[in-house]
Amino acid sequence: MTKANQSGEIFHAIHFRADMCIGCSHCMNICPVEAIRVREGKARLIPNRCVDCGECYRVCPVGAIAVEQNDFEEIFRFPIRIALIPSVFFGQFPETISREEIVHSIMDLGFTHVHEVEEGAGFLNRLYIEYRKNNPNNRPLISPFCPAIVRLIEVKFPTLLDNIILLKNPMEITAMKARKDLTEKGYKDTEIGIFYVSPCAAKIVAIKSPVGEKDSSVSGVINLNYLYNKTFRLIRNLKKAHGPLPGPNFSSQEICWSLTHGETDLAESGRNLAIDDIKNVIEFLEKLENEEIKGIDFLELRACDESCAGGILCPANRFLTAEKMKKRVQNTLSEGKEEKKIEYTPEMEKFLRDHISLEKLTPRPILKLDDNVAEAVVKMKRMYELNGFLPQVDCGICGSPSCKALAEDIVQHTAELKQCIFIQKIMEQNEKLDIQESVNIMRKIWSESKLDKNSLRDEI
Amino acid sequence: MHFRYKIEGGDFTNAGSTASAVKKVLKQLNIDPVIIKRTVVGIYEAEVNIVAHAYNGVIDVDIDENRIFARFEDAGPGIPDITKAMEEGYSTASEIVREMGFGAGMGLSNIKNNSDKLEIISQVGKGTTVEITNYFNSK
Numbered sequence: 123m124t125k126a127n128q129s130g131e132i133f134h135a136i137h138f139r140a141d142m143c144i145g146c147s148h149c150m151n152i153c154p155v156e157a158i159r160v161r162e163g164k165a166r167l168i169p170n171r172c173v174d175c176g177e178c179y180r181v182c183p184v185g186a187i188a189v190e191q192n193d194f195e196e197i198f199r200f201p202i203r204i205a206l207i208p209s210v211f212f213g214q215f216p217e218t219i220s221r222e223e224i225v226h227s228i229m230d231l232g233f234t235h236v237h238e239v240e241e242g243a244g245f246l247n248r249l250y251i252e253y254r255k256n257n258p259n260n261r262p263l264i265s266p267f268c269p270a271i272v273r274l275i276e277v278k279f280p281t282l283l284d285n286i287i288l289l290k291n292p293m294e295i296t297a298m299k300a301r302k303d304l305t306e307k308g309y310k311d312t313e314i315g316i317f318y319v320s321p322c323a324a325k326i327v328a329i330k331s332p333v334g335e336k337d338s339s340v341s342g343v344i345n346l347n348y349l350y351n352k353t354f355r356l357i358r359n360l361k362k363a364h365g366p367l368p369g370p371n372f373s374s375q376e377i378c379w380s381l382t383h384g385e386t387d388l389a390e391s392g393r394n395l396a397i398d399d400i401k402n403v404i405e406f407l408e409k410l411e412n413e414e415i416k417g418i419d420f421l422e423l424r425a426c427d428e429s430c431a432g433g434i435l436c437p438a439n440r441f442l443t444a445e446k447m448k449k450r451v452q453n454t455l456s457e458g459k460e461e462k463k464i465e466y467t468p469e470m471e472k473f474l475r476d477h478i479s480l481e482k483l484t485p486r487p488i489l490k491l492d493d494n495v496a497e498a499v500v501k502m503k504r505m506y507e508l509n510g511f512l513p514q515v516d517c518g519i520c521g522s523p524s525c526k527a528l529a530e531d532i533v534q535h536t537a538e539l540k541q542c543i544f545i546q547k548i549m550e551q552n553e554k555l556d557i558q559e560s561v562n563i564m565r566k567i568w569s570e571s572k573l574d575k576n577s578l579r580d581e582i
Numbered sequence: 583m584h585f586r587y588k589i590e591g592g593d594f595t596n597a598g599s600t601a602s603a604v605k606k607v608l609k610q611l612n613i614d615p616v617i618i619k620r621t622v623v624g625i626y627e628a629e630v631n632i633v634a635h636a637y638n639g640v641i642d643v644d645i646d647e648n649r650i651f652a653r654f655e656d657a658g659p660g661i662p663d664i665t666k667a668m669e670e671g672y673s674t675a676s677e678i679v680r681e682m683g684f685g686a687g688m689g690l691s692n693i694k695n696n697s698d699k700l701e702i703i704s705q706v707g708k709g710t711t712v713e714i715t716n717y718f719n720s721k
């Protein structure tokens with residue numbers, strides 16, 4: 123179940139800053155689920171539609187989209203402070219900076235322990251393989267790893283919800299294990315703060331408002347770009363000698379779990395496909411849903427191009443990050459060093475297994491015009507009729523992302539037909555609309571300032 | 583509500599477009615996902631059969647609050663023995679069509695398994711009409 127706040131709204135980590143938004147509509151045009159409109163000169167999010175993919179964040183020219191995070195000082199509320207670092211974080215730094223330096227700098231910032239998220243991936247992979255054996259009739263199985271994809275399926279492809287593997291991801295496994303290790307050493311649960319360093323908005327939402335799990339064992343989130351800046355500054359300025367890595371020198375193929383093919387490379391043989399970029403995923407799922415595509419065993423689906431290396435909060439170039447991470451694995455293997463795997467005691471194994479399942483996921487359809495089918499049929503007829511009047515230019519001047527979207531907004535009473543600039547011209551010809559009225563309509567969509575008649579005085 | 587789609591025989595590039603369009607409509611009408619899935623699978627197979635076996639055809643879809651009715655009417659060779667054609671694995675698809683991944687002979691039985699009502703009328707040398715009805719409250 124997706125949690126909603128008291129007012130029934132779905133939680134999102136992305137916020138549009140009205141004070142900075144210039145109402146350019148770039149975000150509206152890129153949104154793959156048509157969750158954005160422009161009204162009164164500002165981008166507005168339709169919370170129930172948003173899947174937290176972050177495509178809007180990438181295209182905003184003025185940085186008006188903020189990604190929520192915990193105040194860094196919050197870590198100090200806990201005597202034990204664990205940084206949960208995804209492998210892509212290490213891939214952000216130039217190769218001249220060692221992993222030891224990075225880890226020590228993170229600890230210098232105030233953490234007492236550093237764990238790499240992917241430490242839990244090997245364990246999870248074993249469970250994936252079992253899950254596949256135990257569910258022979260459920261094909262293709264879909265990876266639950268990318269939260270933006272899970273939400274996409276909830277809102278747009280509800281018939282595929284049952285294909286999602288109901289297991290938690292490496293982050294939760296690593297967090298649960300770290301917590302348990304410490305509580306066994308005598309620490310109280312409340313003394314342990316685990317902070318996940320997130321490459322994206324979707325993972326933040328997955329922690330703050332988890333889907334299919336009651337609570338996350340992670341205490342808070344730090345944005346990857348924020349920690350990157352802090353760490354990088356420290357490394358450059360201090361350059362002090364650092365000792366060997368504290369904690370396990372984890373190095374194995376699972377480091378690449380969050381890259382494209384990270385899961386399929388470790389999967390059991392069969393027809394396993396890895397698809398990245400949310401647009402590609404939507405195209406594929408459309409065909410899968412029709413059973414146009416058959417016979418696939420496993421799908422690794424990621425919202426970002428180059429998967430988490432392309433997360434919106436990753437500052438480095440995604441291709442170079444992926445290259446560096448693969449090199450790290452190769453280096454370990456080619457130098458004849460042994461792959462360092464994480465060990466699990468039988469008790470830990472049992473504990474994790476008892477806590478690793480996700481609850482059944484529920485659809486959250488966004489396409490529906492009405493809960494009631496008869497009412498939806500009425501609305502749909504009207505929507506098709508209205509769409510017939512519209513020019514199909516999809517210019518977005520109406521403040522909706524396409525002509526069809528405007529027709530839908532009209533039947534949902536959030537827009538009017540005369541918001542269409544072409545309809546305005548037709549009405550003006552028929553003397554159904556005077557110039558002042560049409561200017562007022564445009565002002566309501568795009569704000570006063572964009573239609574200030576004095577602004578071009580010297581020019582025209 | 584009526585929708586009409588035209589289908590060209592041999593045009594495999596667009597096979598599936600009707601199924602996708604109808605799927606979107608059913609999602610907007612808040613139809614139960616299980617029924618959407620059944621319906622779309624049936625429509626896809628009937629659509630592909632026109633592309634694979636006939637010369638051209640028209641798909642008429644009628645939707646009201648209780649049910650979806652889809653009629654697939656084609657000009658084509660027709661089906662001489664419908665009972666036989668319904669058998670799983672029976673197919674007259676050409677080698678080329680099979681190489682393209684169609685022609686497993688499961689289409690008609692798949693339609694039957696995924697529809698509440700199925701009617702097939704065919705005239706050899708003239709064409710075939712397939713009618714599928716699915717009810718939204720199938721309990």
Ligand SMILES: Nc1ncnc2c1ncn2[C@@H]1O[C@H](COP(=O)(O)OP(=O)(O)O)[C@@H](O)[C@H]1O
Pocket residue numbers: 627631632634635636656658659660661667668672673674675684685686687688689690691710
């Ligand atoms: N619209 C049609 N026109 C002519 N023949 C058809 C049509 N639909 C089905 N058939 C015949 O019925 C057979 C079985 O159809 P189907 O079960 O869909 O299998 P497939 O299409 O894979 O061959 C086809 O091979 C073909 O001979």
Ligand code: SF4
Pocket residue numbers: 175267268269270271321322323324325380424425426429430431432433434
């Ligand atoms: S691919 Fe990775 S970074 Fe991108 S949204 Fe999914 S989990 Fe986040």
Ligand SMILES: [Mg+2]
Pocket residue numbers: 627630631634685687688689690
């Ligand atoms: Mg067929």
